[in-house]
Amino acid sequence: MTIRVLALLLLGVALAGCRPQTVQTTTGGVSATIQNKGSDTIVNLALAWAERYQTLEPDVRIAVTGGGSGTGIAALINGTVDLANASRRIKDEEIEAARANGFEPKEHIIARDAIAIVIHPDNPVDKLTLQQISDIYSGKITNWREVGGEDRPIVLLSRETNSGTHVYFLEEVVRLGQKDNKTLFSPDTLLLPSSEGIGAEVRQNPNAIGYDGLGYVTPDMKTVAVSRGAGQPYYPPTVETVNAGQYPIARDLYIYTAGEPQGQVKAYLEWILSPAAQEIVLELGFVPVITEGERP
Amino acid sequence: MTDQHEGQPKRSLSWVEFLIERAIQVSGISAIILVVLIFLFLIKEGTPAFMEVPLSGLFATRWYPIEGYYGLLPLIMGSLIVTIGAAVVSLPLGLATAIFIAEIAPDWVRNILKPFVEVLAGIPSVVIGFIGMLVFAPLIRVTLDIPTGLTAFTGVLLLAWMALPTVVSVAEDVLDAVPKTYRDAGLALGMTRWQVIWRIVLPAGRSGVLMALMLGVGRAIGETMTVMMVTGNAARMPVGLRDFFMPVRTMTATIAAEMGEVAHGSPHYHVLFAVGLTLFVITFAVNIAAASVVFRQVKRAERMLA
Numbered sequence: 001m002t003i004r005v006l007a008l009l010l011l012g013v014a015l016a017g018c019r020p021q022t023v024q025t026t027t028g029g030v031s032a033t034i035q036n037k038g039s040d041t042i043v044n045l046a047l048a049w050a051e052r053y054q055t056l057e058p059d060v061r062i063a064v065t066g067g068g069s070g071t072g073i074a075a076l077i078n079g080t081v082d083l084a085n086a087s088r089r090i091k092d093e094e095i096e097a098a099r100a101n102g103f104e105p106k107e108h109i110i111a112r113d114a115i116a117i118v119i120h121p122d123n124p125v126d127k128l129t130l131q132q133i134s135d136i137y138s139g140k141i142t143n144w145r146e147v148g149g150e151d152r153p154i155v156l157l158s159r160e161t162n163s164g165t166h167v168y169f170l171e172e173v174v175r176l177g178q179k180d181n182k183t184l185f186s187p188d189t190l191l192l193p194s195s196e197g198i199g200a201e202v203r204q205n206p207n208a209i210g211y212d213g214l215g216y217v218t219p220d221m222k223t224v225a226v227s228r229g230a231g232q233p234y235y236p237p238t239v240e241t242v243n244a245g246q247y248p249i250a251r252d253l254y255i256y257t258a259g260e261p262q263g264q265v266k267a268y269l270e271w272i273l274s275p276a277a278q279e280i281v282l283e284l285g286f287v288p289v290i291t292e293g294e295r296p
Numbered sequence: 297m298t299d300q301h302e303g304q305p306k307r308s309l310s311w312v313e314f315l316i317e318r319a320i321q322v323s324g325i326s327a328i329i330l331v332v333l334i335f336l337f338l339i340k341e342g343t344p345a346f347m348e349v350p351l352s353g354l355f356a357t358r359w360y361p362i363e364g365y366y367g368l369l370p371l372i373m374g375s376l377i378v379t380i381g382a383a384v385v386s387l388p389l390g391l392a393t394a395i396f397i398a399e400i401a402p403d404w405v406r407n408i409l410k411p412f413v414e415v416l417a418g419i420p421s422v423v424i425g426f427i428g429m430l431v432f433a434p435l436i437r438v439t440l441d442i443p444t445g446l447t448a449f450t451g452v453l454l455l456a457w458m459a460l461p462t463v464v465s466v467a468e469d470v471l472d473a474v475p476k477t478y479r480d481a482g483l484a485l486g487m488t489r490w491q492v493i494w495r496i497v498l499p500a501g502r503s504g505v506l507m508a509l510m511l512g513v514g515r516a517i518g519e520t521m522t523v524m525m526v527t528g529n530a531a532r533m534p535v536g537l538r539d540f541f542m543p544v545r546t547m548t549a550t551i552a553a554e555m556g557e558v559a560h561g562s563p564h565y566h567v568l569f570a571v572g573l574t575l576f577v578i579t580f581a582v583n584i585a586a587a588s589v590v591f592r593q594v595k596r597a598e599r600m601l602a
Contacts, residue, residue: 162557
C-alpha cells in the first residue's frame with residue numbers, strides 16, 4: 001500500500017513538473033517547444049530524432065506530425081511550425097508565398113533516400129539501366145537473358161502499394177520520372193508486406209528481383225549498379241555515390257526553416273547533422289548525409 | 297423438484313432464476329446480434345463502393361487501387377482457388393486421420409495422437425506462415441522447378457495443414473457417435489473391418505463429415521496472415537491449371553495489407569469494405585449450405601431409427 005501511495009505521489013510530482021514545459025517560448029529560454037510537420041516519408045525519422053533529442057535535452061519538447069511535404073511547407077509559410085519536413089524541394093510559388101509573408105525559406109538537407117535494386121547473389125547480372133528496370137517491372141522484359149543474364153524467368157518483387165517506397169519507385173523508376181507516363185507495375189508483381197519478405201525471397205530465389213531502401217539491404221543480397229541511360233556510367237548504390245548525386249534512384253530529404261534558424265531550433269538542426277543523429281538515419285533505412293552544406 | 301423447495305422463500309428464488317434465465321438468453325442472442333451488426337456495418341461501409349466505382353470497374357481483372365483500378369475478380373478467384381484447394385487436400389487427409397484415430401488405432405496410440413492433433417490447431421498462423429515462407433516456398437520452387445515458391449499451391453498446402461485439426465476432430469467426433477451396434481451388426485454379417493468402415497460407419501456419419509469439411513473451408517477462407525506471407529499477393533487473373541503454381545492475391549490478404557494506410561471514406565476504403573462484404577456473403581452461404589444439408593440428413597437418420 002505505502003509503495004502505491006508513494007508511486008502516486010511521485011507521479012503527481014512528475015506531472016506537475018511537466019506542466020510548465022508546455023508553455024511555448026520558441027526563441028531561447030530554458031524550455032521550448034519545436035513544432036515539426038511535413039512529409040510522411042520522413043515522419044518516422046523525425047520521430048526517432050525527436051525522441052532521442054528529448055532524452056538528451058529534457059527541456060526541449062518536439063512535436064512531430066506528418067501530412068505530406070506540401071502540408072508541412074504550407075504550415076511553415078503560415079507560421080504555425082518551426083520546421084517543415086519535405087521529401088521534395090520547395091516549389092517556386094511556395095518560395096514566393098513565403099517572401100510575401102516576410103521571410104526567405106532556408107533549405108537543410110538532413111538525410112538521403114536511395115532505393116537499391118537487389119537480386120540473388122548467384123545472378124550474374126550486375127548492371128541495369130533505368131529503362132531496363134522500368135521494362136522489367138512493367139512486364140515488357142520477362143527473362144533475365146534479355147538483360148544479359150541466364151535463361152531464367154524474372155520474378156518481380158515489390159513492397160505493398162501503401163508503402164511510400166512503392167509509390168516513389170512507381171513514379172521515378174517504372175514511369176521514369178515522366179509526369180504523363182501511365183505505365184503500371186506488371187500484374188505478375190509479387191506484393192510483399194515487409195522488407196523481410198523481399199529479403200527472404202531474394203536470398204533464396206535466383207529468379208527474383210526486388211527493391212528496397214538502401215538501409216534495408218543486407219550483405220547476403222546482391223545490389224545492381226544503375227545508370228540513367230544506355231552509354232552512361234553505372235553506379236552501385238553506396239553511401240558515397242548517393243551523397244555525390246551519382247546513383248540515379250535517390251533523392252534528398254529536406255527540412256525547411258523560416259529564415260536562418262535561431263536558438264533551440266538551430267541547436268536541434270545542428271544535432272540532426274551530427275554523427276549521432278545520422279546514425280539513426282542509417283537505422284531507419286535512409287542514407288546519412290556526409291558532406292554538410294553541399295547546396296545553399 | 298418443486299416439492300423440495302416448498303419451504304424456501306419462493307419469491308427470491310424465482311427472482312434469481314429469472315436473472316439467470318435472462319443472462320443465458322442474452323448471451324445466446326448476443327451472437328445473433330453481433331452477426332447482424334457486423335453485416336449492417338459492412339453494408340454501410342461497403343455499399344458506397346458500388347456507387348463510386350462503376351460495376352464494370354469492380355468486375356474487371358486489374359487490381360491497383362492507388363491508381364483507381366478496383367477489379368475484384370482476381371481477388372475473388374484467388375480466394376476461391378486457395379480455399380477449394382485447401383479443402384480438397386485436407387478432406388481426405390483429415391478423414392483418414394479421423395478414421396485411424398476412431399476406428400483402427402489401439403487406445404494408447406489414440407491417446408497420443410488426439411492431443412497432438414489438438415496442439416496443431418493451436419499453432420499461431422503467423423508461425424505457420426513463417427515456416428511456409430522460409431522452408432516450404434524454397435522447397436516447392438526447387439522441386440517443381442517453377443519461377444517462385446510463393447504460389448497458390450504453397451498457400452493451399454499450409455491452409456490444408458491449418459484446417460486439418462478442425463476436420464480431424466469434428467470427423468472423429470462424428471465417427472465416435474455412430475452406435476456400436478451398427479459395427480457389431482456389420483461384423484456379424486461377416487464383413488471385414490474395412491468394409492464396416494467404408495460401407496457402414498462413414499455413410500452413417502456422412503452429414504457430420506460434410507460439416508467437418510465446411511468448418512475446414514470456413515477456417516481456410518478467412519485465414520489471412522499465412523496466406524499473405526506465402527502466396528506472393530500478385531493480383532493476377534488465374535485462367536489455367538498452370539496458375540495454380542503461380543502467385544495469387546486473396547481477399548483477406550488484400551484487406552489486411554491495404555486497410556492500414558487507406559484514407560477514411562475514400563473509394564478505396566469503401567471498396568475494401570465491399571471485399572469484406574463479399575467474404576462475409578461467401579462464408580455465410582457456405583454455412584447455410586452446410587447447415588441445410590446436415591439438418592436434412594439428421595431427419596432422415598431419425599426416420600431410419602424410428
